[in-house]
Amino acid sequence: MIPLWMYLAVAAALFSIGVFGVLARRNAVAILMAIELMLNAVNINLVAFWRYSETNTDLLLNGYVFTAFILIVAAAEAAVGLAIIISVYRNRRSVIPEDAHTLKG
Amino acid sequence: MEFFKPDLLPWLIPVGPLVAFLIITLATNRSKMVPATDHHEYGGHHPDYDGMEVPVVTTRSRIFSITIGVIGVLWALVISWMTIGNAFNVHHFGVEVLQSNFAWMDTGETTLNMGVLIDPATVIMLVMVPIAVLMIFTYSIGYMAHDPRQSRFFALISLFAGAMLTLVVADNVLMLFVGWEVMGVCSYMLIGFWFEKESAYKAAIKAFTTTRIADVVMLLGIVYLYMVTGTLSYRDIMYNPENLELLVTTTPIIFGGFAVSAASVIGIFLIIGTVGKSAQFPLHVWLPDAMEGPTPVSAMIHAAAMVSAGIFSLVRLYPLFAAGGDPHHGIMTQPLVFMAVIGSFTALFAATMAVAQSDVKAVLAYSTISQLGFMVAALGMGAYIAAAFHLITHAFFKALLFMAAGSVIHGMEHGEHHVHEHGDHGHDDHHDDHGHHFDPQDMFNMGGLRKTMPVTFWTFLIGGLSLSGFPIITAGFWSKDEILADAWLVLSEYGSGTHGLVFFMLAAAAFLTAFYTMRQISLTFGGDARTEAAEHANLGKGLVSVTMTAPLIILAFFAIFAGFIGVPTDFPILGSIFSPEHNAFHHFMAESLPLPEATAGYGTLPDYHPDAPPFNIIPVATSFIVALGGLWLGWFMYWRKPLKAGEVDPMEKFLGPLHPILKNRYYMDDLYIWLFVKPSQWFGKQVIVFLDKGVIDTILHVIARVFTWLGDLVKVLNLWLIDGVGDGIPIAIYNFGGWLRRMQTGRVQQYMLFILAAAVIIGLVLVVSSGAVTAQ
Numbered sequence: 001m002i003p004l005w006m007y008l009a010v011a012a013a014l015f016s017i018g019v020f021g022v023l024a025r026r027n028a029v030a031i032l033m034a035i036e037l038m039l040n041a042v043n044i045n046l047v048a049f050w051r052y053s054e055t056n057t058d059l060l061l062n063g064y065v066f067t068a069f070i071l072i073v074a075a076a077e078a079a080v081g082l083a084i085i086i087s088v089y090r091n092r093r094s095v096i097p098e099d100a101h102t103l104k105g
Numbered sequence: 106m107e108f109f110k111p112d113l114l115p116w117l118i119p120v121g122p123l124v125a126f127l128i129i130t131l132a133t134n135r136s137k138m139v140p141a142t143d144h145h146e147y148g149g150h151h152p153d154y155d156g157m158e159v160p161v162v163t164t165r166s167r168i169f170s171i172t173i174g175v176i177g178v179l180w181a182l183v184i185s186w187m188t189i190g191n192a193f194n195v196h197h198f199g200v201e202v203l204q205s206n207f208a209w210m211d212t213g214e215t216t217l218n219m220g221v222l223i224d225p226a227t228v229i230m231l232v233m234v235p236i237a238v239l240m241i242f243t244y245s246i247g248y249m250a251h252d253p254r255q256s257r258f259f260a261l262i263s264l265f266a267g268a269m270l271t272l273v274v275a276d277n278v279l280m281l282f283v284g285w286e287v288m289g290v291c292s293y294m295l296i297g298f299w300f301e302k303e304s305a306y307k308a309a310i311k312a313f314t315t316t317r318i319a320d321v322v323m324l325l326g327i328v329y330l331y332m333v334t335g336t337l338s339y340r341d342i343m344y345n346p347e348n349l350e351l352l353v354t355t356t357p358i359i360f361g362g363f364a365v366s367a368a369s370v371i372g373i374f375l376i377i378g379t380v381g382k383s384a385q386f387p388l389h390v391w392l393p394d395a396m397e398g399p400t401p402v403s404a405m406i407h408a409a410a411m412v413s414a415g416i417f418s419l420v421r422l423y424p425l426f427a428a429g430g431d432p433h434h435g436i437m438t439q440p441l442v443f444m445a446v447i448g449s450f451t452a453l454f455a456a457t458m459a460v461a462q463s464d465v466k467a468v469l470a471y472s473t474i475s476q477l478g479f480m481v482a483a484l485g486m487g488a489y490i491a492a493a494f495h496l497i498t499h500a501f502f503k504a505l506l507f508m509a510a511g512s513v514i515h516g517m518e519h520g521e522h523h524v525h526e527h528g529d530h531g532h533d534d535h536h537d538d539h540g541h542h543f544d545p546q547d548m549f550n551m552g553g554l555r556k557t558m559p560v561t562f563w564t565f566l567i568g569g570l571s572l573s574g575f576p577i578i579t580a581g582f583w584s585k586d587e588i589l590a591d592a593w594l595v596l597s598e599y600g601s602g603t604h605g606l607v608f609f610m611l612a613a614a615a616f617l618t619a620f621y622t623m624r625q626i627s628l629t630f631g632g633d634a635r636t637e638a639a640e641h642a643n644l645g646k647g648l649v650s651v652t653m654t655a656p657l658i659i660l661a662f663f664a665i666f667a668g669f670i671g672v673p674t675d676f677p678i679l680g681s682i683f684s685p686e687h688n689a690f691h692h693f694m695a696e697s698l699p700l701p702e703a704t705a706g707y708g709t710l711p712d713y714h715p716d717a718p719p720f721n722i723i724p725v726a727t728s729f730i731v732a733l734g735g736l737w738l739g740w741f742m743y744w745r746k747p748l749k750a751g752e753v754d755p756m757e758k759f760l761g762p763l764h765p766i767l768k769n770r771y772y773m774d775d776l777y778i779w780l781f782v783k784p785s786q787w788f789g790k791q792v793i794v795f796l797d798k799g800v801i802d803t804i805l806h807v808i809a810r811v812f813t814w815l816g817d818l819v820k821v822l823n824l825w826l827i828d829g830v831g832d833g834i835p836i837a838i839y840n841f842g843g844w845l846r847r848m849q850t851g852r853v854q855q856y857m858l859f860i861l862a863a864a865v866i867i868g869l870v871l872v873v874s875s876g877a878v879t880a881q
Contacts, residue, residue, distance in 0.1 A: 023854050023857060097853040098852050
């Protein structure tokens, strides 16, 4: 059986890539995609911990349920995020967040 | 209702006029400003000044004011009569009285009570005051019909009446003093009713100041009385031999070295109060000037209220004055001598001044002073009952005379307007004759008024004869005669010097009274008119003349018949008709003094119940001679040969250099101005220059300097410290904000970097603090 740390390592790597993407990419769509990566890294963690936990039975589906919730939330978030991006684009002809700096102090 | 118990009913007597005062003052004084012109659009006696506006009360408010005022007075009249009826139902009235009181103020060991008391002295006042007030009120309706500020007038008259009735029903000296002072204020406001006129407001101030001087002394007497006895109630002092003896035997704290008792000191202090209020020498100066008020006010002050109040208080306090002596046996006390001397001197002194006056009201004013002197002198020689009797009869005929004189003035003003309107040939003469201003009160402008004003003439004649003491048929004769009879009795039996002085002074004053009264009647009504105004003088027709003549007729009735309640029993023929068993007035009034049985055991107290003086031909003959002689002389000098227009007063020839002295009131006013007014003014000026401008201003300036300097210091401190702090904090916050705002770049990714950094730090802290790192 594949040990737990391998899952965790993959998830950590995926999360780190996501963080890097969020911080480094200029395109808002890409940032959104990086956020998806981070969310899914968390999903891997949830499922892995569920699978390896001692209370794991067929009746307790905590990990699955959480993951399913997160997927749904991620979908909703992507829809809202894309809508915002489109709206910003219509106003500013740009999808680069740095260009939308009206709130700059 | 509870209040209709006989003991409580007197509380209600003053309520009517007082409530009327409140209602009129608060509700029914709507008026509009009307320019005061010489054309008498509003008429009246009000002085006219160009460019001045006067508030003329609207017709509706006027009617309401009069109605409410009359209701108030009627209320007092009805309740008074009910109270008198109750009083006559009391068995042995005088010993038993109607009274009720309540504790008003605790003063240490003693309690000050307020209450009402109905005893014989109160009853006779309750007979006189409400009737006189009602007559004055009725008369005012006509007399004031066209004057501005009428609501004010009726409100003040109501308050005056209420205060007088409070004074009458009071059962203690303090409540008497309250009524006394309220009347003082009312007289001030009513004498100065036409306050646009300089002489009017000056007269008001004079009256107020003069009576005030006396009131302060009186208040001292009241306080001292309370200190010695611990009570101010009449019954507890005047009807209680223990307290009277205590007063006589106490040595006073002041004047102790002069061998006087506390009773004497208190008595003299209280008498001085009356000297001011009832205008006795040397404080009589305010009363002639009080003529500046409207005539109904003069009647109010001189008959029904103010001056009567002074005599009434003496009547009330008489047992105190007589305690320690026995005036009926020629043993005098200091207060009695004081009253006898002041009273008899004033009676004669004022009568001499009245002889030379030319103002119709001034003659009456001096005669009032003179008649009040009769009463004070009567009290001073123990003729307590005669004084009360003269007080009542005088109130009736003097109210009558004043209102008749007011009618004359009113009629003269009427005539004057008539002449003005019909500007015939006499118009120019008129101005030449009388200079810039026509005086409707000057008797030398009158004459012949008996033809145009018959009702006024006959009532004035009745009042004048009563004042003169015309024998048998007038009230004034009986009361004056009783005073003289009392004086003669003690003089002849005990040879008392005081009584002798009183007898001869009063007889002389009575002679002068009859003379100047006849002089006044002759000058006013006799002969032919000396001016055109007098020729056309009349009261007009309609309501005004009715309200002005009806009271005269009613009072004339009293001026004749009020005397018959006090006819001596043994007077030939008449005595058996009017006083078959005893002198009704004497018998009734004597009961308000302590009984002989009560005072028997107290050596210092006299027998307060003297018998009525027996009939003696000498005083009666004196009364006849002085009255008829004075009237005859007046008739001889003035009526027989009436004065023609432009002729001088025969008095001037007769008296020679004395005339200007009398006419100018012995220069008493000038003396007072020189003696008191001028020094006060000088002193006031010095106070202004030295104390006010010199001392006080310097102190104020120094204080001002110090505070200015302190202010500057505080200002610097303010700028430096408080402004520094106050401004510094916002500036710091502003700068900090400016620095902080640079964090807000508007870059989403930068924010996220911060979030990540924060998350990492929080994570590290959690890891370290959970011990996970050290565990490995």
